[in-house]
Amino acid sequence: xxxxxxxxxxxxxxxxxAYKPQLIVESQKVGDAVAFYKAVFGAEETGxxxxxxxxxxxxxxxxxxxxLNLAGTTVLVSDVSxxxxxxxxxxxxxxxxxxxxxxxxxAKAVGAGAVKVEEEVEGExxxxxxxxxxxxxxTWIFVSPAKKNENDENxxx
Amino acid sequence: xxxxxxxxxxxxxxxxxAYKPQLIVESQKVGDAVAFYKAVFGAEETGxxxxxxxxxxxxxxxxxxxxLNLAGTTVLVSDVSxxxxxxxxxxxxxxxxxxxxxxxxxAKAVGAGAVKVEEEVEGExxxxxxxxxxxxxxTWIFVSPAKKNENDENxxx
Numbered sequence: 542x543x544x545x546x547x548x549x550x551x552x553x554x555x556x557x558x559a560y561k562p563q564l565i566v567e568s569q570k571v572g573d574a575v576a577f578y579k580a581v582f583g584a585e586e587t588g589x590x591x592x593x594x595x596x597x598x599x600x601x602x603x604x605x606x607x608x609l610n611l612a613g614t615t616v617l618v619s620d621v622s623x624x625x626x627x628x629x630x631x632x633x634x635x636x637x638x639x640x641x642x643x644x645x646x647x648a649k650a651v652g653a654g655a656v657k658v659e660e661e662v663e664g665e666x667x668x669x670x671x672x673x674x675x676x677x678x679x680t681w682i683f684v685s686p687a688k689k690n691e692n693d694e695n696x697x698x
Numbered sequence: 699x700x701x702x703x704x705x706x707x708x709x710x711x712x713x714x715x716a717y718k719p720q721l722i723v724e725s726q727k728v729g730d731a732v733a734f735y736k737a738v739f740g741a742e743e744t745g746x747x748x749x750x751x752x753x754x755x756x757x758x759x760x761x762x763x764x765x766l767n768l769a770g771t772t773v774l775v776s777d778v779s780x781x782x783x784x785x786x787x788x789x790x791x792x793x794x795x796x797x798x799x800x801x802x803x804x805a806k807a808v809g810a811g812a813v814k815v816e817e818e819v820e821g822e823x824x825x826x827x828x829x830x831x832x833x834x835x836x837t838w839i840f841v842s843p844a845k846k847n848e849n850d851e852n853x854x855x
Contacts, residue, residue, distance in 0.1 A: 559770060560769040562793065574832075574833075580810050612796070614771060616717070638739065650738045653737050677723045679721055
């Protein structure tokens with residue numbers, strides 16, 4: 542984005558419609574984590590994606606991510622390996638914010654002191670649209686609300 | 699709690715009624731963080747606590763914690779110094795879960811493989827009731843719903 546465009550975008554009003562914590566877990570541990578949150582917190586699974594590239598000799602497909610309803614909040618449990626292009630670490634919990642304007646959200650955050658994080662490689666899940674780290678050390682991922690539906694699909698091939 | 703009690707407690711049905719991310723920020727940075735989240739995400743402040751022990755020569759009281767409505771989710775921004783008795787670090791984001799039975803929640807989580815974290819020292823905010831780290835590296839803080847009101851009070855003295 543050219544520098545002159547940024548100033549315009551910053552002035553835009555941006556609406557944030559949903560907050561979803563993303564729980565990044567160790568590779569191939571999404572299933573275990575989902576089982577734990579179901580058993581302990583009574584979480585309900587509302588969607589998931591499977592590894593599309595699993596080996597033929599593997600009996601069980603691995604979950605690459607799962608969306609849970611946990612105490613009324615939508616929580617996304619994700620395998621750290623699908624976040625390999627980013628600075629995500631297992632045990633970290635970036636916050637996903639649904640917004641009507643991802644670019645404006647990034648520009649607004651950066652204008653207020655946040656640092657833009659390298660765009661993730663487009664992955665099986667459609668990729669992340671915008672990602673910033675705020676001055677207090679927290680990572681925020683901006684996605685458009687339409688993205689949500691992709692997590693409801695069963696991506697098994 | 700005696701060992702035989704744990705087994706009984708684990709069988710109990712525990713209800714979780716709210717999920718609140720807690721954003722632990724550097725000492726005396728709660729005000730800055732709140733200003734940032736208001737400016738960038740349009741967050742609304744729904745409650746806060748002030749440092750009760752501030753020095754007389756300080757003009758402005760510091761926020762020790764603030765409760766925000768951020769994209770429909772209640773987020774608690776807290777000063778790392780009020781979490782000094784715990785393993786909390788700035789930039790970390792434990793999840794607060796409101797539950798009708800804190801003890802049962804801890805027992806259930808521990809029974810499923812979570813590790814109980816040392817109880818925090820009772821602080822200005824009334825302290826934390828139960829805290830566990832799950833097998834995937836995430837920290838969960840269990841509080842009773844009544845606790846919520848304490849954050850709405852202005853603790854200035």
